[in-house]
Amino acid sequence: MTFLRALWDILHVAWFANPIYCYNRFVVFKILNSTNFSLVYRYIYDERVRKIGTVIYLHNVIRDKIMSKKSTPEYVKEIRRNQYSMDGNIEKIFLECEITSYPINVFQIARKLEFDIIYGKFKQDNVYGVMWDGDEPLNVGGKQMYRAILLNKQDSLERQAFTVAHEIGHFMLHCKDNTNFYERYHGGAEQTDSQKLIEDQADFFAANLLLPKKLMKAYISQHSNLSRSDLISKTCKDFLVEKDTVVRRFEELGYE
Template identity: 35%
Template sequence: MRPNFKYIEDKAEDVLSKNNLFKAGFSVEKLAKLLRISLKEEVLDDNVSGFFVMTDTDNIITYNKKDGELRQRFTIAHEIGHFLLHSKDQPIFIDKTPSVMFRDNSSSTGEDFKEREANAFAASLLMPKKLIEAEIEKAPNDVDDAIIFLAKKFKVSQQAMTFRLSNLGYGI
C-alpha cells in the first residue's frame, strides 16, 4: 500500500509556485540554481544515477553524464527532494566531511523511506497533480497515446508517467 504523500505534493507545488516554475516541462536546472544548489555532470558507475552532497559551504547534486536527459531530470528532481525534505536530518560537518545521499538502483525499490519520499517528491515536482489534471483533458483517448503525449509534455519517461498516473488513481 502506498503511503499518503500529500505533504510531499504540497511541498513540490509550493516550491514550484514560489519560484514561478509551475508549468509542465520546467527547467530543473533553473530550479536548482534558484535553490542555490550546484549541479555537476560526471561519469558515474552504471548503478549510480546521482548523489547529493551537503557541506558547510555548498549543496551539490552530481548526476550521471551517461544517463539520458529524462533520467537526468528525474535524478536532479529526486536529489532536490533530498535537499528540501532531508537536509535538516543530516548533519552539516564543519570539518568539511560531506554528507552524501545517493540515487542508485536500490533507490527505485522503495525499501528506504527517505528514498521513497525523494522519488515521490521528484514525481510530484516534475508531474504536479494539478497540471496532470489539466493536461489529461487534452490527451488522446487511447491510453498508450495519452501516456506518450503527457510524458512529452512533462519531459519525463513514459514509465515515470505511467507510475505517476497510476499513483494518482487513473487506473493505468
C-alpha cells in the same frame, strides 16, 4: 548558527584588541568540540588563552564556517516542518522558483536553491547521481562546492531530470541546517528498511514535482480523446519524463 554568529562578533572585537598570531590549536580544538557554552566563553576570556592568540585563530575558523554554509530559504524550512501537504509543497516551490508551465524545469529549481550542477562519469554504471549539502566543501575537479548535485553525463535528459528532482526531494525532506548530507543515488543496490523509506520518499517527491497533480489533471482532461497508451507517450514527450514514472503517476492519480 546563531550562536556561532554571536561568538564571531565577540571574537571580531577581540581580534582588534589583541592581534597576536595563534599557534595553540589544541585549545581551539577543545573549544570547537565543546557543547558547554559557558566553557567556550571561559576560554575566550581567559587571559592566558588570549595571550597565545587562540582568539584570533578561533575567530578565523568560525568566520569561515559562517561564510561557507549555504543558507536555507525560509519556505524550505516551512516544508521541512511539514506545514504543507505534498501538493502544497509543490505549489510553494513553483511560486518561489517561478515555475509556470511544463515541462517542469527542475534544473532551474536546483539553481534557485544554490545547487551547483556538475556532469561526469561514475565508475559504477548504476549510479545516477550524488548530492551533497554541508558546511565543508565537496571537491570535484578542483572546484569546491558546499551544495551540489553530480549527474551521470551518460544518462538521458529525462533520467537526469528525475535525478535532480529526487535530490531536491532529499533536500526538502531530509536535510537539516546543522547536519551534512551526502547521498549516492543508484539503482539495484541493497538497502536497509530506513534507507528504502527515505529513497521512496524522495522518488515520490520527484514524481510529484515533475508531474504535479493540478497540472496533470488539467492536461489529462485536455487530451481525453487519446487512448491511454497514446496519452502516456505524449505525456513523456511533453513533460520530459521517463515512461515508468508517468505510468506510476497515472496510477497514483487514479488513471489506470
